[in-house]
Amino acid sequence: MTRRSSATGWTRLRRFDWMIMAAAVALMGVGICFIYSASFHGDPLRVAPYYRKQLVWDGLGLLVCVLVGMTDYRRILRGAWAWYALAVGLLLLAIVAGVSVRGAQRWLCILGVCVQPAELAKIALVVVLAKYLGSGARRVTGWRIVLTAALITALPFSLIFRQPDLGTAAALIPLLLVLLYVGGVPGRVLVFLCILGLLFAPLGWLALDEYQKNRILFFLDPGKDPLGAGWNKIQSEIAVGSGGLWGKGFLKGTQNILGFLPRSVAPTDFIFSVIAEEAGFVGSAAILALYLVILSACLRTALSARTVSGKLLCVGVAVLLFFHVFVNVGMTVGLFPITGLPLPLVSYGGSVTVALMAGLGMVQSVRVFSVRI
Amino acid sequence: MLERIERAEPRSVSMRFRIRLVWIGMLVGFFFLGIVLWRMQVARGERYRQRLVRQSTRRVRLPGRRGRIFDCRGTVLADNRPSYCIAIHFEELRQRGPWSRTVEYVDSLLDRLADMLGLPRRISRKDISRHIRRRLPLPLIVWRDLDDVALARWAELASNIPGVELYVDSVRCYPFGPLFCHVVGYVGRASVTPSGRNFDYYWPEYEGRRGIEKAYDSLLRGEAGGKVVLVDASGFRYRDLVAKPAKDGVDLWLTLDVRVQQAVFDALGDKSGAAVVLSPRDGRILALVSSPGFEPNLFIPAIASADWNTLLEDPRRPLLNRAIAGAYVPGSTIKPLVALAALSSGVAGRETEFTCPGYLDLGDRRFRCWYRKGHGRLNMVTALRYSCNVYFFRLALRCGPEAIWRLAKEVGLGRRTGIDLDYELAGLVPDREWHRRHFGRGWSDGDTCNLAIGQGAIVVTPLQMAVVAAALANGGRVVRPHVVGRIIRDGVWESPRGGGETTSLDWRTRALAVVKEGMAEVVGTRDGTGRLAALPGYRIAGKTGTAQYGPENDRKKYCWMIAFAPLEGPRYAVSVVIDEGHSGGQDAAPVVREILKTCFELEAAE
Numbered sequence: 014m015t016r017r018s019s020a021t022g023w024t025r026l027r028r029f030d031w032m033i034m035a036a037a038v039a040l041m042g043v044g045i046c047f048i049y050s051a052s053f054h055g056d057p058l059r060v061a062p063y064y065r066k067q068l069v070w071d072g073l074g075l076l077v078c079v080l081v082g083m084t085d086y087r088r089i090l091r092g093a094w095a096w097y098a099l100a101v102g103l104l105l106l107a108i109v110a111g112v113s114v115r116g117a118q119r120w121l122c123i124l125g126v127c128v129q130p131a132e133l134a135k136i137a138l139v140v141v142l143a144k145y146l147g148s149g150a151r152r153v154t155g156w157r158i159v160l161t162a163a164l165i166t167a168l169p170f171s172l173i174f175r176q177p178d179l180g181t182a183a184a185l186i187p188l189l190l191v192l193l194y195v196g197g198v199p200g201r202v203l204v205f206l207c208i209l210g211l212l213f214a215p216l217g218w219l220a221l222d223e224y225q226k227n228r229i230l231f232f233l234d235p236g237k238d239p240l241g242a243g244w245n246k247i248q249s250e251i252a253v254g255s256g257g258l259w260g261k262g263f264l265k266g267t268q269n270i271l272g273f274l275p276r277s278v279a280p281t282d283f284i285f286s287v288i289a290e291e292a293g294f295v296g297s298a299a300i301l302a303l304y305l306v307i308l309s310a311c312l313r314t315a316l317s318a319r320t321v322s323g324k325l326l327c328v329g330v331a332v333l334l335f336f337h338v339f340v341n342v343g344m345t346v347g348l349f350p351i352t353g354l355p356l357p358l359v360s361y362g363g364s365v366t367v368a369l370m371a372g373l374g375m376v377q378s379v380r381v382f383s384v385r386i
Numbered sequence: 387m388l389e390r391i392e393r394a395e396p397r398s399v400s401m402r403f404r405i406r407l408v409w410i411g412m413l414v415g416f417f418f419l420g421i422v423l424w425r426m427q428v429a430r431g432e433r434y435r436q437r438l439v440r441q442s443t444r445r446v447r448l449p450g451r452r453g454r455i456f457d458c459r460g461t462v463l464a465d466n467r468p469s470y471c472i473a474i475h476f477e478e479l480r481q482r483g484p485w486s487r488t489v490e491y492v493d494s495l496l497d498r499l500a501d502m503l504g505l506p507r508r509i510s511r512k513d514i515s516r517h518i519r520r521r522l523p524l525p526l527i528v529w530r531d532l533d534d535v536a537l538a539r540w541a542e543l544a545s546n547i548p549g550v551e552l553y554v555d556s557v558r559c560y561p562f563g564p565l566f567c568h569v570v571g572y573v574g575r576a577s578v579t580p581s582g583r584n585f586d587y588y589w590p591e592y593e594g595r596r597g598i599e600k601a602y603d604s605l606l607r608g609e610a611g612g613k614v615v616l617v618d619a620s621g622f623r624y625r626d627l628v629a630k631p632a633k634d635g636v637d638l639w640l641t642l643d644v645r646v647q648q649a650v651f652d653a654l655g656d657k658s659g660a661a662v663v664l665s666p667r668d669g670r671i672l673a674l675v676s677s678p679g680f681e682p683n684l685f686i687p688a689i690a691s692a693d694w695n696t697l698l699e700d701p702r703r704p705l706l707n708r709a710i711a712g713a714y715v716p717g718s719t720i721k722p723l724v725a726l727a728a729l730s731s732g733v734a735g736r737e738t739e740f741t742c743p744g745y746l747d748l749g750d751r752r753f754r755c756w757y758r759k760g761h762g763r764l765n766m767v768t769a770l771r772y773s774c775n776v777y778f779f780r781l782a783l784r785c786g787p788e789a790i791w792r793l794a795k796e797v798g799l800g801r802r803t804g805i806d807l808d809y810e811l812a813g814l815v816p817d818r819e820w821h822r823r824h825f826g827r828g829w830s831d832g833d834t835c836n837l838a839i840g841q842g843a844i845v846v847t848p849l850q851m852a853v854v855a856a857a858l859a860n861g862g863r864v865v866r867p868h869v870v871g872r873i874i875r876d877g878v879w880e881s882p883r884g885g886g887e888t889t890s891l892d893w894r895t896r897a898l899a900v901v902k903e904g905m906a907e908v909v910g911t912r913d914g915t916g917r918l919a920a921l922p923g924y925r926i927a928g929k930t931g932t933a934q935y936g937p938e939n940d941r942k943k944y945c946w947m948i949a950f951a952p953l954e955g956p957r958y959a960v961s962v963v964i965d966e967g968h969s970g971g972q973d974a975a976p977v978v979r980e981i982l983k984t985c986f987e988l989e990a991a992e
Binding site: 055191194195196197248250251253254255256257258267268270271272273275289293297298301304305308309312315316324328331332338339342343346348 | 438
């Protein structure tokens with residue numbers, strides 16, 4: 014470890030990118046407001062307490078972010094394989110002892126607090142790929158490296174896929190591809206990989222059990238179940254579209270209040286519908302702008318980072334964040350089939366918030382420890 | 387250290403480029419989302435808003451309070467009384483899980499309520515399911531028209547059960563029962579009107595089925611309002627969005643007088659028949675009774691099928707309004723018109739005399755006078771007094787049928803009077819053309835003889851004969867009879883349908899004076915046919931009639947009398963017919979007497 018960046022805690026904090034923090038806190042604030050709105054069905058006394066729980070998770074996320082940010086990312090990178098092993102271990106545990114929610118075994122519950130190990134796995138994978146691809150003098154163009162990286166990804170991918178949580182599993186693929194690309198793998202190799210993947214997708218389909226196929230069909234084709242997933246898609250589109258330019262006002266979105274937007278998913282996967290209905294195009298565009306602030310800050314840090322691993326770390330976190338937002342909003346407006354991906358920092362959910370804030374903490378750390386003294 | 391070696395490598399240059407490329411990719415992605423959002427929310431937002439409105443709102447039609455009906459002095463004839471109902475609101479009773487659980491819950495709640503109120507259950511489990519499927523956002527009425535005991539129990543035991551509510555409905559009632567059953571009519575459950583088709587749900591509403599209730603239905607109903615109900619995804623009512631209050635129906639003030647109507651009703655008693663009293667000045671109808679009647683309150687809210695069948699199958703046909711739709715042969719009541727036709731055409735005068743031997747031979751047919759022994763020599767006035775058939779045979783033959791047809795049609799026989807009630811009968815004045823079409827032969831002198839005494843194919847209604855009496859009374863003005871005098875619309879008195887318009891006929895005063903003189907002798911002399919109608923102190927003009935009808939082996943007689951009084955400046959024109967009786971003089975004249983007696987007594991009292 015270099016002596017150079019051994020600054021005191023206070024100076025480290027001062028070097029934080031406060032734009033990221035401000036945008037993250039703003040998104041969390043919006044999130045809590047609209048989780049409240051999404052649980053509101055006309056009676057202020059009977060609002061589900063999700064927004065209060067989320068407040069706790071948000072606080073925890075901020076704390077984790079600051080702690081991680083003040084830790085030298087190189088120390089974290091050194092423990093990358095341990096994190097990776099922990100994540101894979103938890104995923105295995107979820108298969109053995111997980112709690113099943115609506116047919117998918119995603120949750121691990123300890124002392125009443127439930128977490129999704131898949132969220133931790135995403136961040137762990139960013140760390141381990143950044144370390145592997147960024148370490149040392151080796152050229153990342155070699156097929157051996159591409160293949161190893163793919164295998165590193167394949168392990169958590171298959172475990173998450175088995176849960177099944179296709180959305181989260183799918184997030185790992187662009188993560189791998191972008192990190193390989195930024196890491197130096199020639200574009201043509203990646204294109205070749207993509208084509209190969211598409212060719213082998215039908216083979217993978219054959220390998221699935223019947224019930225898994227059904228689940229995938231259920232996710233991919235909402236028309237199969239117009240009152241289930243298809244219903245959500247239609248009602249979400251109506252909610253977004255009816256919002257108009259300025260929206261209907263806070264707590265005035267009828268799609269949610271009247272239960273057309275199902276109450277189970279309104280505060281989580283479909284929080285963006287609630288925002289789009291109540292805050293209109295202006296509100297939805299503002300949310301996208303806040304994400305762009307964070308993404309640009311992450312990539313700026315990546316540019317200024319002085320190690321390849323640091324750069325990859327920042328790009329990895331940015332890709333994860335981008336993919337979640339893009340797919341979630343895309344699903345809300347009907348571009349993508351319904352997947353269980355939350356809107357990070359805004360949706361109700363603890364694991365994803367804390368995991369993503371840890372990721373942003375690592376970006377802060379890269380920034381803090383890349384500054385020349 | 388590792389980092390220092392890396393920094394020297396050329397790949398860091400390409401990394402910067404690739405990171406920038408990733409950034410551009412993300413920008414493009416978000417820009418794309420922004421465009422999609424703009425298209426959905428701003429460019430095509432209206433479409434989504436319409437879909438939202440369609441799926442989350444329901445329009446409910448709310449009828450206005452039905453207008454009341456008063457007689458000319460403000461006595462209420464058709465009223466709305468409050469009816470206390472118990473309604474349940476599903477949105478407060480919904481249960482989680484499948485619908486069957488909500489049905490189950492409501493079902494057991496009804497059992498509990500039935501126990502508390504001591505009422506038998508009216509709503510079955512099936513009804514609950516049907517209501518949930520079809521009319522979920524509306525309350526379901528589980529008991530109607532609670533009595534005092536049930537109301538008291540409700541207040542004490544059940545008023546605080548959530549989702550259950552006392553609801554006050556408005557129910558039509560007819561305080562006078564059968565007295566006005568034909569004129570005022572009755573109401574029934576309304577079917578959906580074309581104007582109401584753009585509503586999703588209808589609240590029960592009444593529509594007029596007969597009488598004034600039907601003829602003035604659109605005025606009485608007012609303008610239905612409506613409300614928009616916001617429903618949630620399951621279809622339960624969430625709250626009411628907007629409501630347009632219904633406009634209450636218009637109150638009608640009739641020309642009828644309860645006291646006269648009652649007198650006519652009592653005078654007719656249980657005899658089948660009809661009577662009309664109207665004002666010869668403007669055609670205001672003071673009383674219009676058809677007997678037998680029925681109980682109009684039976685129809686509220688809906689008539690039991692057993693009651694309905696009884697009414698339909700009753701051989702006396704109580705549902706028929708004989709006064710305006712009864713097909714009657716006028717008999718001798720047409721004689722004043724025959725006399726007037728002859729006088730007007732100038733072929734006869736007051737002193738024109740004929741001898742009545744009791745019959746008239748015409749070819750091989752013998753036409754008899756009702757008085758077999760014959761009246762002897764008569765002039766026009768005495769002929770009217772005794773209602774001599776032979777005299778009028780000869781008179782009619784002398785003036786020819788054309789003059790009689792023309793006059794009969796001029797005073798309104800053979801067409802509707804235009805009274806503001808439905809199902810009015812036009813009647814028939816048979817002429818040459820009609821004979822050719824229906825009997826395939828021309829008009830014969832025998833037909834003229836029949837016409838002269840109001841027999842044959844001629845058909846009139848009691849109302850038409852009242853108008854004839856009025857025209858004779860007022861000097862030749864044919865009034866248009868009407869029962870609705872005025873209405874109050876938006877606080878302003880109005881006169882509907884141009885009531886009281888008349889057609890003036892150019893009758894010669896001297897001719898009319900002869901007829902009046904004869905009609906006055908009918909009542910005012912000791913041997914006049916209508917002497918039983920006489921009232922001391924009043925000069926009354928009238929004409930009786932006895933018309934045979936029915937098959938040869940079962941002849942029945944319509945007993946008629948038309949009258950007006952007082953002779954000078956007449957204020958009442960009356961027409962009475964009794965379906966089965968001995969003669970007009972015996973059966974109808976006393977009814978006329980009772981009616982006029984009441985009219986004059988009421989006048990004197992005021």
